[in-house]
Amino acid sequence: EDKVKVLFENGKKCGKHVSYxxxxxxxxxxxxxxxxxxxxxxxxxxxxSSTEPLIVHYHDGFLRVSLNVYDVKSKDISxxxxxxxLSKKLFAQLESEGKSTDDLRKQQYWTLEELQEYLLEVKVxxxxxxxxxxxxxxxxxxxxxxxxxxxxxxxxxIRVFELLGVDFILDTDLNLWLIEINNIPRISPSAEGKRxxxxxxxxxxxxxxxxxxxxRVNKSMKYLEDHVCLLYTSDAADDLLCVDLGGRRIIxxxxxxx
Numbered sequence: 293e294d295k296v297k298v299l300f301e302n303g304k305k306c307g308k309h310v311s312y313x314x315x316x317x318x319x320x321x322x323x324x325x326x327x328x329x330x331x332x333x334x335x336x337x338x339x340x341s342s343t344e345p346l347i348v349h350y351h352d353g354f355l356r357v358s359l360n361v362y363d364v365k366s367k368d369i370s371x372x373x374x375x376x377x378l379s380k381k382l383f384a385q386l387e388s389e390g391k392s393t394d395d396l397r398k399q400q401y402w403t404l405e406e407l408q409e410y411l412l413e414v415k416v417x418x419x420x421x422x423x424x425x426x427x428x429x430x431x432x433x434x435x436x437x438x439x440x441x442x443x444x445x446x447x448x449x450i451r452v453f454e455l456l457g458v459d460f461i462l463d464t465d466l467n468l469w470l471i472e473i474n475n476i477p478r479i480s481p482s483a484e485g486k487r488x489x490x491x492x493x494x495x496x497x498x499x500x501x502x503x504x505x506x507x508r509v510n511k512s513m514k515y516l517e518d519h520v521c522l523l524y525t526s527d528a529a530d531d532l533l534c535v536d537l538g539g540r541r542i543i544x545x546x547x548x549x550x
Contacts, residue, residue, distance in 0.1 A: 293319070321461055323465075324462070325462040331358045333460065334355060335457050336351070339497055340446075340452065340456070343446040343449055344450050346439055352428075354489065356400065356401070358373075359400060403489075434458070434460070456477065457473070457478075458470070
């Protein structure tokens with residue numbers, strides 16, 4: 293770490309150093325919080341439902357737990373990275389040893405509530421509402437900051453929406469670290485609990501977008517009603533008469549007696 297600081301002059305040469313122009317570096321958290329001796333990270337979902345104005349939503353995610361017991365000196369990448377895709381070879385190996393696929397999926401997938409219950413049990417935390425009082429607010433704070441950071445790079449349009457997968461990790465001091473942001477998060481129901489969670493999240497996501505679109509349409513129609521003279525509409529042509537008086541719009545019922 294000290295060598296990197298010297299090489300890049302404490303960040304002044306980031307993106308400018310000729311030999312490392314396209315290299316991305318990230319601090320390795322060498323004291324990760326463990327569950328039952330295994331390393332884990334969080335996949336949390338950030339939903340952008342508009343970029344003009346910027347509207348960002350938070351949605352709970354889950355834990356991705358390594359199937360290997362954690363050893364900081366291990367050279368097995370699946371011990372250090374909990375990415376589901378990277379664990380495919382390990383899955384095949386463990387299945388060949390007689391392990392159940394369903395059991396492995398359950399071991400790899402934890403809910404936030406299961407984490408809280410475990411940390412209370414091993415006395416890492418003592419607040420029974422730790423998720424709501426500490427962890428979720430930290431996730432939300434980070435996502436609000438990420439939204440503000442990226443605002444200038446977004447295509448500014450009220451119709452833009454995006455589902456992002458944001459990955460975090462906790463260290464043994466319960467400090468929250470951002471790992472990366474995925475603009476095309478994998479939607480794969482590898483475990484039953486994950487399937488239920490994702491179906492509900494997507495249902496809420498699409499429902500929210502539909503209602504926002506509906507609201508925009510209603511506002512557009514209201515604007516038209518207030519500023520534009522209606523000349524003809526097939527379903528109301530027999531009942532309405534529009535008169536334009538100096539830019540003002542008046543709609544009156546026809547007098548059937550005249």
